[in-house]
Structures are given as C-alpha cells and as structure tokens.
Amino acid sequence: MWILYIVLFTLPIIFGASRDFFEREDYDAFGDRLAITENRVIFAENGAREFAIIENPFSSNPVACYLEYIYVDSPRHANTSLDYVYNIVMGSKQDEMEPVVAMIGETKQKEFYLIVMIMAYSPGCTNRLKRTIWVPVSFYELFPPSALAVDPRGTFICVVQLDSTLCIDIISNTTTTSSNYQFWDKKQFFHSRALAISEKRRLLLTAYRIIDEEKKLIPYLYLADFSDPSNPLLLGMKNLSSQYLKQERDVFTRYATLSLFLHETSNMIIVGVPHLDCIFIFSMEQNSLSLVKTHVSPEKNVLFGKSVAIMDSNIYAVLAYSLATLPWSLSQIQVYSLNETVEMPKPLFIFPNNQQEMESTDSQELPHRIVSLMAWHSNGIGLVLDAGNVLLIPASPPGYCSASIKKYEDIDIYKPKSCIPGTRQISSSFGPCMICPPGYKNNGSAGELCVKCKTNDTFWCFGAAINEIDMKNMTSYDQANPYPESPHATEFEDILLQNIFQLPILNLHCLRISPIFWTFVGICCCILICIIIKILSCWSKSRKRQQCIQKILSHCDVIGEGTYWLGGLISLLVLILIIFACKFSISFTYLYPIEQISSGQRRTVSCDNTLFNAKLTSSLQLLSTLKYEEEKPIFTLLNGQRLLLTVQVISTGYTCKDLELHTIRVRGLSIQSENFTCSKHNEVLTVIKLLPQHVLNMQLNLKGPHFIGGLRLCFTAASVTNSDAHSRVQAIDTCQLFFMSNQTLTRNPTVNVKMTKVINRTAGFTLPNETTYTGLWLPRFTADTLTDELLFSLGSEYLRYVPKITTLDISITESEFYMKNTQEPIARQYEILFSTILFASKIVLVLNE
Ligand SMILES: *[C@@H]1O[C@H](CO)[C@@H](O)[C@H](O)[C@H]1NC(C)=O
Ligand SMILES: *[C@@H]1O[C@H](CO)[C@@H](O)[C@H](O)[C@H]1NC(C)=O
Ligand SMILES: *[C@@H]1O[C@H](CO)[C@@H](O)[C@H](O)[C@H]1NC(C)=O
Ligand SMILES: *[C@@H]1O[C@H](CO)[C@@H](O)[C@H](O)[C@H]1NC(C)=O
Ligand SMILES: *[C@@H]1O[C@H](CO)[C@@H](O)[C@H](O)[C@H]1NC(C)=O
Ligand SMILES: *[C@@H]1O[C@H](CO)[C@@H](O)[C@H](O)[C@H]1NC(C)=O
Ligand SMILES: *[C@@H]1O[C@H](CO)[C@@H](O)[C@H](O)[C@H]1NC(C)=O
Ligand SMILES: *[C@@H]1O[C@H](CO)[C@@H](O)[C@H](O)[C@H]1NC(C)=O
Numbered sequence: 001m002w003i004l005y006i007v008l009f010t011l012p013i014i015f016g017a018s019r020d021f022f023e024r025e026d027y028d029a030f031g032d033r034l035a036i037t038e039n040r041v042i043f044a045e046n047g048a049r050e051f052a053i054i055e056n057p058f059s060s061n062p063v064a065c066y067l068e069y070i071y072v073d074s075p076r077h078a079n080t081s082l083d084y085v086y087n088i089v090m091g092s093k094q095d096e097m098e099p100v101v102a103m104i105g106e107t108k109q110k111e112f113y114l115i116v117m118i119m120a121y122s123p124g125c126t127n128r129l130k131r132t133i134w135v136p137v138s139f140y141e142l143f144p145p146s147a148l149a150v151d152p153r154g155t156f157i158c159v160v161q162l163d164s165t166l167c168i169d170i171i172s173n174t175t176t177t178s179s180n181y182q183f184w185d186k187k188q189f190f191h192s193r194a195l196a197i198s199e200k201r202r203l204l205l206t207a208y209r210i211i212d213e214e215k216k217l218i219p220y221l222y223l224a225d226f227s228d229p230s231n232p233l234l235l236g237m238k239n240l241s242s243q244y245l246k247q248e249r250d251v252f253t254r255y256a257t258l259s260l261f262l263h264e265t266s267n268m269i270i271v272g273v274p275h276l277d278c279i280f281i282f283s284m285e286q287n288s289l290s291l292v293k294t295h296v297s298p299e300k301n302v303l304f305g306k307s308v309a310i311m312d313s314n315i316y317a318v319l320a321y322s323l324a325t326l327p328w329s330l331s332q333i334q335v336y337s338l339n340e341t342v343e344m345p346k347p348l349f350i351f352p353n354n355q356q357e358m359e360s361t362d363s364q365e366l367p368h369r370i371v372s373l374m375a376w377h378s379n380g381i382g383l384v385l386d387a388g389n390v391l392l393i394p395a396s397p398p399g400y401c402s403a404s405i406k407k408y409e410d411i412d413i414y415k416p417k418s419c420i421p422g423t424r425q426i427s428s429s430f431g432p433c434m435i436c437p438p439g440y441k442n443n444g445s446a447g448e449l450c451v452k453c454k455t456n457d458t459f460w461c462f463g464a465a466i467n468e469i470d471m472k473n474m475t476s477y478d479q480a481n482p483y484p485e486s487p488h489a490t491e492f493e494d495i496l497l498q499n500i501f502q503l504p505i506l507n508l509h510c511l512r513i514s515p516i517f518w519t520f521v522g523i524c525c526c527i528l529i530c531i532i533i534k535i536l537s538c539w540s541k542s543r544k545r546q547q548c549i550q551k552i553l554s555h556c557d558v559i560g561e562g563t564y565w566l567g568g569l570i571s572l573l574v575l576i577l578i579i580f581a582c583k584f585s586i587s588f589t590y591l592y593p594i595e596q597i598s599s600g601q602r603r604t605v606s607c608d609n610t611l612f613n614a615k616l617t618s619s620l621q622l623l624s625t626l627k628y629e630e631e632k633p634i635f636t637l638l639n640g641q642r643l644l645l646t647v648q649v650i651s652t653g654y655t656c657k658d659l660e661l662h663t664i665r666v667r668g669l670s671i672q673s674e675n676f677t678c679s680k681h682n683e684v685l686t687v688i689k690l691l692p693q694h695v696l697n698m699q700l701n702l703k704g705p706h707f708i709g710g711l712r713l714c715f716t717a718a719s720v721t722n723s724d725a726h727s728r729v730q731a732i733d734t735c736q737l738f739f740m741s742n743q744t745l746t747r748n749p750t751v752n753v754k755m756t757k758v759i760n761r762t763a764g765f766t767l768p769n770e771t772t773y774t775g776l777w778l779p780r781f782t783a784d785t786l787t788d789e790l791l792f793s794l795g796s797e798y799l800r801y802v803p804k805i806t807t808l809d810i811s812i813t814e815s816e817f818y819m820k821n822t823q824e825p826i827a828r829q830y831e832i833l834f835s836t837i838l839f840a841s842k843i844v845l846v847l848n849e
C-alpha cells in the first residue's frame, strides 16, 4: 500500500504544470457520457444538468425526453443532489420494462457515488424513474473512479477504483467491495479506465501498471472472473506493449487513454492503445485471452484507437482522434474488415465522408472533433463530439445510406437515404454507398444492385455510370490542319517546261490538256497531209494543185524563210506549242491565292493538281518582337476575339445547383462568377462561359459526393473582320474529350490550355494589291492526371468517398510564339508574260539553227 501513497503524493509534484489534461468540461474527461441500446439513448449533459433521453431512436418516430439531475436525488439523503456525471453505462440486452442506467456522479458537496437508476417503461416523457441506488465510492483527487461497466443484462455493475473494486448485483440487491491490492495485481499499483463485463460476469480491464519503483508504466489487459463477487479470481493479464509510457504524467492525458470493447456474440475483445497508434484484437476463450490481430496505424501520433468497437458484420471501427477529415472533422472513424489478414489493412470506409457529412451545431462551427465512439447491437455507431453533440449512425438497409440528418436537440440521428446515382449498397451498413463495378450502372432506381450497361460504339458507359451516354455529338475535333507545302518546283520556267513536255499517257483528262500530246497529234496530221499530197500528186496529173499547197505551206514557214514547204508544217506545230504555253501561263497566273482556287480549277490547268502559283513558308516567331504597322491589326483582332468556353461534365450526378465558378486572380484571389449558363441533360452538365480575357485561371467547384465519368472542353468564337486592314480572324471551333474507360475522373482534374496564334499572311498578287492577314487561335489541351484509380488500387478505396467537392481547374495561357504562314505568288503577271515570250522565242530560235 505504501507504493500507492508514494505515487499519489509524488506524481503531482513531478508533473508541475498541467499538460493536455482532460478538462472537466470535456465530453471525454472521465469516460463516456453516452450510453446506447437498441431502444434507448441516454446522454448526460453536465452543462445543462440534465439527461437527454431518446426512446426508440432508430424507429420512424423517436421520442426525445429530458430528465433533470435534480430528479435523481438520493432517497436517503434529502440534501444530496447530483451535480456532475463522470460516465454512464447501460446493458445492451437488458429488460425493456425495467431498464437500468448506471453512472458515477459527483454531488454538489463533492462526494462521489455510483448511482443506479432503475427506470419504468412508459411511452411518453413522464418521469419514469422507479428508484435509484446510491453507493458511495472512494476518491483520490487525481484518480477519479472512471472504470465503470455493466453486464449485457443490466444486472451486475462494477466500478474499479484506485484501491478497491465495487460491484452491485441488482437482482440479489447485494454490494460487494474487494481490495485491488492482493487481487488485480499482487504487487503493483495501477491506474485503470476502461472496463467491460461479459454475460458470464467476466471482467475485462485495461490499466497502466507501474513496474518497479522507477514508476515505469506499461499498459495491460486483465481478465477476471467475478461470478462470485465475494471471491473474485484473476484469470490472466497481458502486456499490450513492452514500451514504457515515456512520461508518467502522460497517464492522465488523452494520449494515454486505453479503450476497450467486448463483442458479446463473437467473444472478441478490441483494445486501443492510442499512444502507440495501435489496436489489439483478442479472442476470449473459457478462461484465457489469445491475441488474434495487432493493427498499427501507418499514421503516427494520431491517437488511433482512442475509442474502438467491433460490429456484428465482421468489421471493427477505430477512432483516430487527431486525423483530420476536413472540412467536417478533426478526427475520423476508420472501419476495417476483420477478415483482412494483411499487416496494415486499409479502411473499408471512413466517417465522415462526402455522403455522410457532419453539420455545424448551434454552439460550434465545423470542424468538430470526435471524442468517443460507441457501438450497440445492430451495426451502428454513436459518436460524441466536442461540440456537445451526439451523432447516432445506425446501419441502413441495402440500397440506402445513413445520410439524412434528423436533429433531436443535441442528438443527430442519421436516417436512411437512397444511394446516390452510380453507387450501390449491397448489405446493411452504416457506411457510404460504393460505386458500381465497371460496365454496370445505377440511375438511382436500380435498388441495391447495379444493372449491366448496354453499350455500343456510340453509347458509352463510364465509371460509376448512371446511364449510358450518347457520345455521337461528344467527339474531339480541332482546326489544327497542317499548313500546305509549296509545289515541287518554285521557278516558273521549270513549271512551264514540265507542263509542256509532260506526256501522261494513262490519264485521259491529262492527255487532253497536254501540249506535247497535241503536238504529236499535229505531227501525225502533218504526216497524213504529206501522204495525202504525195498520193494526190500521183493520182492527178496536175501538179498545179500540189504546188499550190506547197506554196501555202512555204509561206507559213517562219523558220526556213519560206524555202521549204515542210518548214511550214513544223511552224504550225510550233504554233500549237506556243498557243498551249500561253494558255497554260494565263491560267497558271490565276492559281493564287490557294484559298480561292478550287481543285476543279487546278485540274483544268495542269495534270498535276497540287500545282498552284504560290510559295508557302511557315515559321515560328516570338510574340514579343515588334510588329510591322500592317501586321498590328490582326493581333488586335485576335486579342479582342471573344472566346466562349463550354465545359461538359459527362456522366455525372452533379446538377447546376452544385456548381460554383471562380476566376482565380493573382495571389490566390478568387472571384466568384455568376455570369455563365448551365444546363443539365441526360447526365451531362453543360456550362458555357464567355471568357473575360484570353489568359486566365478558372475553377469549377462541384459540391457533393457525385462522380464524373468524362470531361469535354470546347472553345468557340465567331469570326471577326477588319476589312480596312485586310485582316480577318477565323471562327474557332475546337473540342477535346477527356476520359478513362471504366474509371471515374479524379476529384481535382486540371486542364491546361495553351493558346497559340496562327497568322496567315497572303501577299497581294499584283504589287498594288494589299497583303491580307487571317488569324486563328489554336488551343492545345493537356491534362496530367485524369484519374485517381492508381491511388485507389493501392488499396485506399475509401479515399474515393472523402472529398467534399470536385474542383476542375482550367488554366488558359498563351504561348510565347506565334505561327506565321506566308504565301507569295511563285511568279507575278509580268514575270509570266516575259517568261512565256522568252520561251516562245527560244523555241523559234532553236528550230532556226
Ligand atoms: C444541506 O447540507 C448542508 C451542509 O452539507 C447544510 O448546510 C444545509 O443546511 C443542508 N440543508 C438541508 C435542507 O438539510
Ligand atoms: C436493498 O438493500 C437495501 C439495504 O442494503 C435496502 O434498503 C433496500 O430496500 C433493498 N432493496 C430491495 C429492492 O430489496
Ligand atoms: C510484452 O512484454 C514482453 C517482454 O517485456 C515483450 O516481449 C512482448 O512483446 C510484450 N507484448 C506486447 C504485446 O507488446
Ligand atoms: C468476412 O468473412 C465472412 C465469412 O467468410 C463473411 O460472411 C463476411 O461478409 C466477411 N466480412 C467482410 C467485411 O468482408
Ligand atoms: C471496361 O469494363 C468492361 C466490363 O468489365 C470490360 O469488358 C472492358 O474490357 C473494360 N475496359 C477497359 C479498357 O478496361
Ligand atoms: C432508371 O432506369 C429505369 C429503367 O432501367 C427507368 O424505369 C427509371 O425510370 C429510371 N429512373 C430514373 C430516376 O431515371
Ligand atoms: C446503340 O444503342 C442505342 C440504344 O441502345 C441505339 O439507339 C443506337 O442506335 C445504337 N447505335 C449503334 C451504332 O448501334
Ligand atoms: C447531335 O448533333 C446534331 C446536329 O447538331 C443534332 O441534330 C442531334 O440532335 C444531336 N444529337 C444529340 C443526341 O444531341
């Protein structure tokens, strides 16, 4: 016993200033002030000095009642009134007609009692207190008696105090007190907080044991048999860690809380050791405990295990006290499968999540902190918040999610709500609905299962599908055509010769316009004429007619100066050639600019239908270089073109109500924009916004738990002309579709758009003609991460259900370069005229030699 006193008197001196001690006002200061059974919830509110009681909380019409502390007055001492409740318990399977509530309470006179309220069943809110039992408990200032438990039937209540253990048997109306010294721990002093009692009156206790006189504290789990309270039996003790608590004073902080939960049906025990961020699961056989599982949280110093529970459906829930789930909470409840065998299992889901949110209370804004977690029989959980609120989250039937919040003063009950479209809930659970598997859909009325999609080339099924989406009008397209290349030859003489001496025999059309072909035809005619002349001269004796023809031909001869009649024939052929050359030259002149000539026009000129009278060059120029005066208008026009951005959110449950559009200015300043149009049709949300400028950052915030299958961005703008400056900006019509088949889009997709100016400069055909400019904005879309599927496939599937909003960032920037395409005629009129004459005279000259 002397050790006890040494500890008692030295600890406060060692501690000095208090360090994250529980405050008296904290809702988890000395244990749980909330008790839940299937038919009743009771929450002790010390601030208001009353109990909030809800009868049939999980039925369709719960009844909320209040019981003030003063009504719990002691029958024996008229002057004793309850002032503060430390913790409160109820048996999970107790008699409905005579429910028993046990608590440790402090009176105004600072006396401590174990108070048992035996209530009477009544449907209304009348005073139903049948009788109360007040049993004094011992108290040492720093060691409040907080290890209190009741057996499932509500007949056997125990309190483990610093020096003794007190038990009350309601049925036999007996109170027994046994000394802790010589029983729980033969030698060592210890401090305990969490206690559980099984149906067979086995007591389970977690406590810090002080080893040696060096006051090293180690957490232990004890198992004792109290079936005969006057003769209790210690069955076993297990160290939960070989690690000492670093500082003794920590034992009085949240950091050192030990939590315990006994699951009656499976005889499983879960113990939380938050300072190690660790939980242990034991299985209780007849008289012993065996360790089934150790689960260490990968996150450190989050007080994982501050509260724990095992539920019927083979899952366990753990409170991670300092792991934030913003914007709702600074804590989270993680739910795991007991079946999981890996060393570091991933949560099945967490609470809160985007389907099951938390609301701010009258007294406190979000985020709240969850201070404790409780479970009862039917797979639900009850949470106490630091805001003095209680959340009750019962399991919902398949096809539903416990999401619609109903308030009963300080107690919020989560009522079932249909799963959001694209998701399903197969079994009864208090968690969120999960997305349909790939290739399945749920439009919200498919019930608990998803139905198979009927897809084809145009009807697609995205991830978390609501319906098949008609993608016929949802394709990607752009205006980024490559600039044409110049023709092979860019010298007019080359082109002329090539076209005159080319003999395409295979193509009839080409043959028809080929000069050389007609020349051959001419040669043939000549030969024919020669033969005819010869025959004529043989047939008719008269040489007169023959001479006459020869004479005519000799006159035609421009080559041999009329000496030979054959020269006349050749001259005719030369004439054909020259006529064709002229014809080609004249029509070639008009093959400029390329935009204004049809392919039919080109075909009549030459067999080579890539031929045109234009030299094309293309180059990148720095946008920052000085512009020529005549170039400036096109840049002004381009910069002034009003762009319309269309964002289509495909296969989504979001509606226009969920949308907020922000433009982000420098230094993170964001301005909400109201000036946009939004429409929803067939699960496609279409947002159209006139962009105030060409370079900007925009953010679309979609609030809610819904999913997105794909995304399509379109830029459109009307054509603008400045005819005085011979400049015209083309209409923009470009769309880009982003999606990953079978997967949902990430919660924060970012699309970067780089806008590049393309300018076509077309030189005038004749020198007085003005140079014309046409311009076009060419957007290029890039999106880095489209889906978080990789993250989820690493096992953290629950992350899918956490973010409250989907944020689409669209960042539009302008490229530093612009593309300049220049078009000039290969040869202008005078050059063509000159070259043609030169060509004709050269032929005549050559034949003359
Ligand atoms: C109640 O007890 C206090 C002291 O504990 C005493 O002063 C007071 O008179 C008592 N009141 C009644 C009504 O007995
Ligand atoms: C229980 O025992 C106490 C005395 O120990 C007595 O005052 C009380 O009336 C008893 N109650 C019942 C219901 O037997
Ligand atoms: C209990 O203590 C022993 C020795 O001190 C150690 O080997 C063992 O790992 C501890 N058990 C746990 C669960 O930490
Ligand atoms: C665990 O396994 C049992 C039986 O194998 C099964 O009934 C139960 O649904 C599983 N629980 C989970 C959460 O996977
Ligand atoms: C999408 O899911 C369907 C159905 O499971 C499957 O047949 C198809 O191969 C998947 N497509 C891709 C790209 O994974
Ligand atoms: C969902 O689809 C079914 C047919 O598969 C249809 O009968 C029902 O009206 C649809 N529900 C909604 C909300 O669109
Ligand atoms: C795809 O299926 C839809 C309805 O399921 C039908 O209207 C459409 O014609 C089909 N398209 C093709 C290309 O088969
Ligand atoms: C697709 O576009 C065409 C032409 O704009 C339109 O007539 C048709 O109704 C559209 N189809 C759908 C499913 O929107």
Ligand SMILES: *[C@@H]1O[C@H](CO)[C@@H](O)[C@H](O)[C@H]1NC(C)=O
Binding pocket: 675, 690
């Ligand atoms: C809103 O946009 C329309 C064009 O869509 C424009 O005419 C109007 O001036 C804009 N209003 C404001 C306040 O910006």
Ligand SMILES: *[C@@H]1O[C@H](CO)[C@@H](O)[C@H](O)[C@H]1NC(C)=O
Binding pocket: 765, 766, 768, 769, 770
């Ligand atoms: C070039 O100028 C002439 C007269 O100056 C005009 O007839 C012709 O249409 C102009 N051509 C173009 C392409 O502007």
Ligand SMILES: *[C@@H]1O[C@H](CO)[C@@H](O)[C@H](O)[C@H]1NC(C)=O
Binding pocket: 481, 483, 484, 594, 595, 730, 758, 759, 760, 774, 775, 776, 821
């Ligand atoms: C430039 O000319 C090419 C070829 O005619 C054309 O395809 C393109 O659209 C033109 N671009 C602009 C900006 O006018």
